[in-house]
Amino acid sequence: MLSAKTAAYSAPMQPLPPRPLMLAPMVELSHRPLRELIESFGGCDRYYTEMTSAAGYLANSPYDRFFVDSEPRPERTAVQFYGAEVEPIAAAAARLLGERTAAGSCLGGLDANFGCSAPLIEKAGGGVSWMKDADRSARLIAALKTAAPGVPVSAKLRLGYEASEAALIAFCRALEAAGADYIVVHPRLKHEKFRRSGHWEFVAAVSTAVGIPVIGNGDIRDAGGYRTVMERYGATGAMLGREAVRRPWIFSLIRGKEANPAFGxxxxxxxxxxxxxxxxxxxxxxxxxxxxxxxxxxxxxxxxxxxxxxxxxxxxxxxxxxxxxxxxxxxxxxxxxxxxxxx
Ligand SMILES: Cc1cc2nc3c(=O)[nH]c(=O)nc-3n(C[C@H](O)[C@H](O)[C@H](O)COP(=O)(O)O)c2cc1C
Known part of the structure; x- marks a missing residue:
């Protein structure tokens, strides 16, 4: 008989629940200890690991097994790889899936980082610089789908280099056509870092333009912000980053307030x-x-x-x-x- 853990791992990947709540990928923050802490308060619907260099992972970088660790909920944790070329990222995905399968575990998702604006990453052709070329980005999504059959593939992006609704929609449609299961949009331009508030009207435009789920991300701090992302901007769900570090119980608080606004x-x-x-x-x-x-x-x-x-x-x-x-x-x-x- 399968142990309870193995049975959970071999369960089919679950589709996103309605109005999903997700933990964002954050370097040095989205690690197993944070997920364990969030789980102890009731958890969230999808976790993301911090971004990991695909090339580094293929070269057996010493700490990468901690960066791609998806416990305690591997079936709902997406691993985010970054890099500048399609092939190493797809190869890293295939190797990770192989390792998970051999260990009797699973891979809950793969994410392509199209949003990182850190100069070192962007100048090397990774992160947001993918947004310069929709066709190449779509090839990466297709390569990930082929490298890891059955594993949900998402893309996390910013708005790119300039505010163009048409370009953003064309980019997201290309990802959708390539097989992306959903898209996460942090609606700030490359150079905006965390300045100003997000341009949420772009989330609304993408949500209308594509048929796959669109998750809104950026400055969501409470149940009101969560609801606004969906009800005003048409997103399917929300991803929280810094607020989940400030308050690892935030997902449970939001869920409690969904059920009863007076919840505390x-x-x-x-x-x-x-x-x-x-x-x-x-x-x-x-x-x-x-x-x-x-x-x-x-x-x-x-x-x-x-x-x-x-x-x-x-x-x-x-x-x-x-x-x-x-x-x-x-x-x-x-x-x-x-x-x-x-x-
Ligand atoms: C310290 C830190 C590290 C981050 N690392 C990543 C990363 O590895 N991959 C990524 O796609 N985004 C990364 N981000 C961006 C977050 O995923 C998220 O898009 C951003 O923080 C906005 O969400 P928030 O306002 O809820 O924090 C990072 C953000 C912070 C603050």
């Missing part, structure tokens, strides 16, 4: 932060500990009344033990921050 939950802020430190210690290799803790607490300290000082102390801490000491000491001084009612 009591959150143990100190305990949750300590749990994250323990998960980093347990699940990631020690050379990654301090960078991951710094990144996480950069956002998580927003939950604290006087988090500014702690945030900067943690950015200068030299190890995870020091982060834990600083974090515990904060609550000795401000015990009233230990638990918070979230509404």
């Amino acid at each position: 939950m009591s959150v143990a802020i100190e305990e949750t932060g300590l749990r994250m430190i323990a998960l980093i210690r347990e699940l990631l290799p020690s050379p990654l500990h301090i960078s991951r803790a710094r990144r996480f607490f950069f956002y998580y300290c927003d939950n604290l009344s006087f988090g500014h000082h702690l945030r900067w102390s943690i950015q200068n801490a030299d190890g995870l033990d020091e982060v834990e000491r600083l974090f515990r000491a904060y609550f000795d001084e401000v015990p009233s921050d230990r638990v918070r009612l979230e509404r």
Whole structure:
């Protein structure tokens, strides 16, 4: 008889549920410890790993197995690869699927990164620079579908280099024709980074123009923002990034409010932060500990009344033990921050 875990892995890939909620791919943040933490509050519908270099993965980069780790929910976790050429990305996808199959696990999704605007990636021909060439991007999607039969393939994009609704629609239609299962749109231009608010009218335009689901992403922080993305801009669902690091319980809070607008939950802020430190210690290799803790607490300290000082102390801490000491000491001084009612 199959164990419960194997049975879950061998279950067919589930289609997206209605109004899906997703965790965004974020370098140094979208790792297994964050997914474990989110799961402990009830989880979300799709997780994304942080972007991983396809070429690095094929060359057996030392930490890549942590970057592509899809536990604890491999059946609903998409692995995001980046690169500048079709072939290595497709080869990485085929190899990953082969490894998962051999291990009796599964691959919940593959994502093509067409959105990263970090200069190093963009100048090398990866991330958003794919958006210069719709045909080539469509070839990548088709190659991923062939390399990993049966695995959902998505593309995550920005608006590209200039605000052109026609160009964006042509790009998304090309991805759809190539077999993309859904598209995630972060409606900012390449050079806008996180400045200004998103140009959400572009999400509305793409949602009308393609037949596959379109997921909206960018600055969604609460149940109201989640509803707006779908009800005003026609998206199928929403992807949250930074807010899910600030508040790993956000997906459960949104789901609770969908069922009952008066829903609230009591959150143990100190305990949750300590749990994250323990998960980093347990699940990631020690050379990654301090960078991951710094990144996480950069956002998580927003939950604290006087988090500014702690945030900067943690950015200068030299190890995870020091982060834990600083974090515990904060609550000795401000015990009233230990638990918070979230509404
Ligand atoms: C620290 C950080 C790292 C990111 N890394 C990635 C990445 O690896 N791949 C990607 O497609 N987007 C990446 N992004 C962009 C996010 O996925 C998302 O599109 C963006 O943060 C907007 O969503 P938000 O406002 O909900 O955070 C990153 C964002 C941040 C803040």
